Amino acid sequence: MSGATARAAARGTAAGRTTARRARTRQRLLDAALQVFAEEGFGRSTVEQVCERAGYTRGAFYSNFTSLDELFLAMWEERSVRMLNALRAALAAVPADAGPEETLRAALTAIPVEDAWFRVTAEFTAHALRNPSLRHVMVARERAIQETVLPLVTAALRRDGRVVPDEAALGQALVAVHDGTSAQVLLEPGNEEPRRRREALFRHVLDSYSAPGPGRRAAPTDRADPAARAARTER
């Protein structure tokens, strides 16, 4: 077995302190991976392209990862965690008395619809559907998102006099709407209409999955548009 590989393997199992230098190299490879995967597509990317982009040779790569697959997963998880933290921070900064509209806007600002990340996520999803262990990773991430978002969203709705009967259903709906509308927004970069409709759809979903409850306010508000308000009377 080669020296570098042997050391990397040993680091994997044993304690293996990590030098600052090594951490920087690893991080640069992760950053380069996102760029290259987004530009070329994961399947079309090569180890060499990632290394070149990061400013290293393949020796550095094989000293830090064993395969492109491993790098892909590591990069995806790192960015996921980062985005989830950004979302948490943004929601924590929302005023304590903010309504659903403000909360929604803060969340959408924290998680922008970004081209490179969307491409990578789309491919990762397809990839995960082929690989049971990756599937679990994705499911766990979706759960984490929902656990982060739901308490704050329901709290904001409650301040607005509305209760959420089925939080899990609302969580799934919000994630689905986010994913489904992202592609539409990105496919027509010059058209602002999809983005507006995306936000409208979010509002409709918040309405549909909540109902007037024993909150401080008696009457339903019309923070959405009149059509939504009218539709709400049904349930």
Place this chain on the structure above:
Amino acid sequence: MSGATARAAARGTAAGRTTARRARTRQRLLDAALQVFAEEGFGRSTVEQVCERAGYTRGAFYSNFTSLDELFLAMWEERSVRMLNALRAALAAVPADAGPEETLRAALTAIPVEDAWFRVTAEFTAHALRNPSLRHVMVARERAIQETVLPLVTAALRRDGRVVPDEAALGQALVAVHDGTSAQVLLEPGNEEPRRRREALFRHVLDSYSAPGPGRRAAPTDRADPAARAARTER
């Protein structure tokens, strides 16, 4: 230039009648492409894998296509057209007095959430975001879907006493919900909950994007309960 390539190119420009044999070969390559791309991912797939799956050698491939990219596009368009036709047929078969619930169910049955196709579509979307001409193909397809679905959905809603103020917005929402929830359904094959919630979300969207109008019925309907509708409806 090689003989085969020269002929293929000539066929592209000039009239170029197509033999039955050639059409069969082409079709088999298209079918093999879907399978291979779904299993391996587009980027990981090779010309040789597709040919082997189809039962040919690379000679046949290069006689019919110039690149994997071209095959990918051709396959995607062929399957898209096929699915759109299936959807049209299914919606045409819906009884003329059917309500939104029945119409929705017919549409969802005609366009099942299928693993292989979803993977391919996810990768195609990512690919299209890198390629302006492919982007237009996708946008055109989404438009075609909406033009097929919307008239029938709004008609069904109208029979239910509801009007749709903004059809384009409803169309975009329906497509987004379809795409966004498909991944959730497929990621947890053993869990029926995502599928149920998917259908519920569709109903909520139909509600939110329509309003009581000058229809035959005054009271709010229970579209969610086909039995009640049937009981009430006998014409």
Place this chain on the structure above:
DNA sequence: TGTATCGGATACGTTCCCGTATCCGATCGA
């Protein structure tokens, strides 16, 4: 039935990328 075109198979050379083994400068601890 003969012949011309067509359609796919075969047979190259080439390029790219892989993964490993080894080497050397840098860094850290004594």
Place this chain on the structure above:
DNA sequence: TCGATCGGATACGGGAACGTATCCGATACA
């Protein structure tokens, strides 16, 4: 300041997929 370990660079050999040129059986048409 001097070793020892660490981290990445360099240097290989190998294999896979590429695209093209050519060939030959099959099919159609006169």
